[in-house]
Amino acid sequence: MEYQRNIVTSIAGLDPSGGAGILADIKTFEQHHCLGFGVASALTAQTEDQFFDLKWLSFQQILVQTEPLIKHYHPAVLKIGMIENLNVMNKLITWLKNCSPALKIIWDPVLSASSGCTFISEIDKNLLYHILSNIYLLTPNTNEAQSLSALENEQQAAKKLSQYCNVLLKGGHSPNHKGTDLLFSADKILSLNASTDNLPQKHGSGCILSSAIAANVANGLRLEEACFKAKRYTEKILNSNHHLLAYHA
Template sequence: MNTKKYRYPSVLTVAGFDGSGGAGIQADIKTISALGCYATSALTALPVQNTQGVRTIYPIPYQAVQEQIETILDDIFPDAIKIGMVHTSELVDTIVDTFARYADTPPVVFDPVMVATSGDKLIADQTITTIVERLFPIAAVITPNMDEAAILAEMPVRTLDDMYLAGEKIQKLGCRSVLLKGGHLEAPRLISLYFEAGGAVHEFSFDKFDTNNTHGSGCTLSSAIASYIALGNNLLDSVSNGQKYVHEAIFRGRDVQIGKGNGPLNHFFNPQQLTKYDLV
């Protein structure tokens, strides 16, 4: 009889809700699962939204957020953490203070969700300072898009030169590394920039194609990066592989109509079985 025990690499997502299934914690769980990791979650907010936009946002009590995180960390300690929607300063403090009570917090991927694909602003203005002061220092990488980078760097971000300058400014705010996503760049190809902790900047380029099905692409990317970290990849490879996964997921879902607005990605274009590691 085989008595050997194994474990799954796990990723904890701390994020908001999306009942339409394309973004937020639903997209995170799909992504983590599709890449062969075990998904756990803590809900930070209850946006009422669909593919056409956000109608309202209902808060989750801060004590409930704290208890959700503690319950998971006490039982299924993750190999990586993805943090998404944190829309108040109190919520930022709750998350950071909760993680601080645990030794050896795993790598954190923070997606500074400020603007939805639909253009809706999702974050309170006073929260930005708290995010920079408290969340940036604990994140291994943050993943702003061009609109979010413009808010953080306090400058217009429209060109590739703007992206280089904004990325340098954001990194000086105290985060270790920055992946600045260029999905809205007016250029023949999609270009993203990864600013490493040591000062190196890596440029990633992908083919463009026409589709409205990009709802949840930022959530998916940050979760994919966290999943690749949990699978044992270094940060640069995780950033690279995460982008390749998202680009392919968008491409494979480009001609599918789900909803009346910006549709979701095809997260399960090549689902992996749950990875099993020896239990040490």
């Protein structure tokens, strides 16, 4: 069956509040006129400002959800959010690329929740670099880039990671370029400036940005334009209200 919309899949945590994870991703896909699918990598108990509980799903539990979607719908782009550890991530990436070699994978490396709960703490560098060499885009914030690269300088960290894949360094948490995202791609650095200052914070804003990029790529935009349009979309969502939970429509 042919669908009139491009298909995008998210593998991420289930946030019952809908502010982050697969629920936020699918809302974003649909706002970009894509057909969005979701696979749970974890079950969480949280609100927009508190984190209560976390239950990780095994690789097999993730795979049994993912396999029918990949083999039946053949998405061109897949976004990955929170994953238990790099071993599970590596197994997942290996299976995905074997099943669908042309699949463009975007990884939003959620290492901790905005409420403070830490997820991935141990980084095997060789395993990480193998994973990065098989994905299309990495979207870390400053802290995540520093943790993944073991470098203190955020731009040096992103540049090191960009030896293996495209990297969008998000500026929302940066003390040096707050609000400005930096796209490291093919030995180039592109600055994506914020259109306005003092945007309200939102639970799940990183999920929204990366899933908007995924939808734009699925819709045929070049990476630079996909990131720029996703940033503007995310700014619109941040301005949707003055609460931590965003309105998507």
